[in-house]
Amino acid sequence: MKYYERKNYTGLLYISPWIFGFLLFKLYPFVMSLVYSFTEFNILDKPKFIGFDNYIYMFTRDKLFFPALKNTLAYVFMTVPMKLAFALFIAVLLNLKLKNINIFRTAYYLPSIFGGSVAVSILWRFLFMKEGIINKFIGFFGIKPVDWLGNPDIALFTVSLLAVWQFGSSMVIFLAALKQIPNELYEAAMVDGASGIRRFFSITLPMISPVMFFNLVMQTINAFQEFTGPYVITNGGPMNATYVYSIHVYDNAFRYFRMGYSSALSWILFLLIMIFTALLFKSSSYWTYYEDGGK
């Protein structure tokens, strides 16, 4: 008994930096934001308790709440499938047994390292502006320049491309999963005369479905919280077309100094993400396949 106890303490000691960070930088803000969401708070004044007023205001009078929510949902439904499809596509390519394939694997991961940086977002602005490289490029094919960022109907799509471009982390996970698929399955299928496409849909997809599920959940959660891209590239415009939920949270917190209201907004986002994740988990039993039956 004593031996085990001592072992536990050592373990705890090892993870104490993480625990400390978690308590201070995650749990404390998490709990406090819930507390603040029931108050009116502008950082400098003492918070004033106002019950559920923030939540009531959100659903009844805030003119930007529903548009922002709609934009975020559109963003999620656009980004996540595109990103996963693209990541899987590249992963399949990089799974081929070619010489020096590792160089490509590394290179394709690079965009994810540049990741959410502001510099890349600024770059996006210059790529997609009216006189930008993209318009020059499509000009070669005689296509008229498109207002990628200035047209309210397509601005959100353009911004979501930035997230799609950062497919690296999902891709690496897909790649690992692809490597795990036993070759016998393909060999057996080929003996039976299954085509490449058939093999992909009947073997590859089911075999990687648990990983697909993991990526889907992670990317959905990320997409709901997207901020940097829409904020830096288009600043929520034009006509609020890219005014996503987290910009609304930011504006209320740091532009209008309504910390209480902003916390309430964050908690609604949190609940929303929780519901979506729960739905995904529920649905997963219908489409994920585990060799051991998922036990």
Add this chain to the structure above:
Amino acid sequence: MRMKKLMYMFIAIILCISIVAGCSTQTDKTDEQSEDVVQEDISKKETAQEDAAKDDDKQKPSEEVSLRFMWWGGESRHEATLEAIELYQQNNPHVKINAEYGGVDGYLQKLATQLSSRTAPDIIQIDVTWIQELTAQGDLFVDLNERDEIDTSIFSENFLEQYCYNDGKLIGLPTGVNAGALLFNKDFFDKYSIDENTEFNWDNLIELETSVQEQAPNAYLLNLDAIRCYYLLKTYVIQKTGNYWINDDFTIGFDRETLVEAFEYLNELFEVGAIEPFEQSAPFHGKPDQNPKWLNGELGISWSWTSTYTAEKANIPNLSVTTIPIMEDAKDTALVVRPSQLLSINKDSENIDEAAKFINWFFSDTEAAKILKDTRGVPASEVARSVLVENNLLDPVLDEITAISMEKMGTPENPISQNQELEKITTDVIQMMAYKKLTPEEAADELIDRFTQKLSELKEQLN
């Protein structure tokens, strides 16, 4: 084998596409870095000299003091300020000044957090628009009138009274004079044969554009994003009414008719092509000075501030400046002339005396003035300004426009007129009109409608 080769080619091509983007980030990054707040202990270099000085001095210098000085700005302001600090430290070896500087993004947020946690620096650069918000939270700044170290007579008394007092206390001193102004590109004017001495008014802006459009349909006279359009709209309305934009009692300071007229005028600017369409300029919303068309001289005039003139002139060599359009029968010029920023002393500072001495030196020393030049706008301190004029360190056009603006100065805006939520509402409505979702009449109704709701909320909250 062939298959494999093709595969390689394919992968390589896709790779190139994604890498092209990746490589070019480097150049952009340098720009961005200047906005990251850096902390630098300039005094490090000095320590050695300082120690030596200490031993020599018969009269032992007073105990070593360290001050923190925080400001925001661009590269040239940072360099000049750091140089001035260094000079001050040489003259006053017992003082160490830690500079905390960066871009304006996030500055107020940081300051508010520091003030509430009592970790704010000793000397703080603040903006006049924050005074009410900040002082409402308590007594945060030293009353500079009570400090004998500071000579306030070098500032225009009227200017101090209008902007620097709160509750009878002088809470900051103005670094520079900043006036609303039109910056224009002389190259553009030459190209479309516009006289550069034109005094702009509301009518000739439209006439000029008509002639520009005849010569080149892709050249636009004005570089305005939705926020600058808001300034224009507000100016137009105030010149008509002579009122505050929003009254102190949270009521709207104009009638529907005037607003409709202002929106119609703005709409006309869009219709004749005087403003670059938002479809094109959207990526530069909030940063029109970065619009490549403006930098390349394809846009003629930017509605801006005199304080940005020097920085923008670095990018556009033939830039000049003039006053904003003013109606002949304007009830108020609505010309905003205000301190570029204020320097204040934190009430929680442990070295208020030394901080006050530094501030006084900062504003009244001729050497300091020569180093700082106009990096905070045309200096508000008369001493500093005359030093610059004598030494030809001040752009004469800028000096002249600043002097004219001081004369034509409109009534300073009250805080509620500068409210950020009202700004968001207006820029939203302006965009809807620019994208032809609303007519000017509908835009006016929409704006009044949303303002009324928001103002009743704000009234509840702020009272």
